[in-house]
Amino acid sequence: MAKIVTEFFRRYDKLMQEQGPASTFWKKADCEKVSGYFCKAKRERRMPPPTQxxxxxxxxxxxFLLECMQFYSDYYPECMTIKMDMALDEFVLKYRNKGRRKEREVASQLYLEKALRMGL
Structure with a gap:
């Protein structure tokens, strides 16, 4: 298992210990299905997808979540869907701000890359 995957699940487990059982945490977050995705990823020793x-x-x-998403996109490119790309792009725009001008350049580059992938 990659170091970042191990670190992610260490932090995830710590969060679950602080918040109570995983099922209770995900009920509070109104995302009960997500718990299953994380359990499966942990069993398979894989990073969960960006959408999760x-x-x-x-x-x-x-x-750290952004790093995990980027790891997923780098190491499991065959699994990346448009929805996952959008979740990753949203995080990049939210948490990698380097000034207003840089943000616009990043956004336009992301949209251009998406259009090229879609064949437009």
């Missing part, structure tokens, strides 16, 4: 990692926004360090 996004649900932990505000509970874990957002910069």
């Amino acid at each position: 990692l996004k649900k932990l926004e505000g509970y874990l360090d957002n910069q």
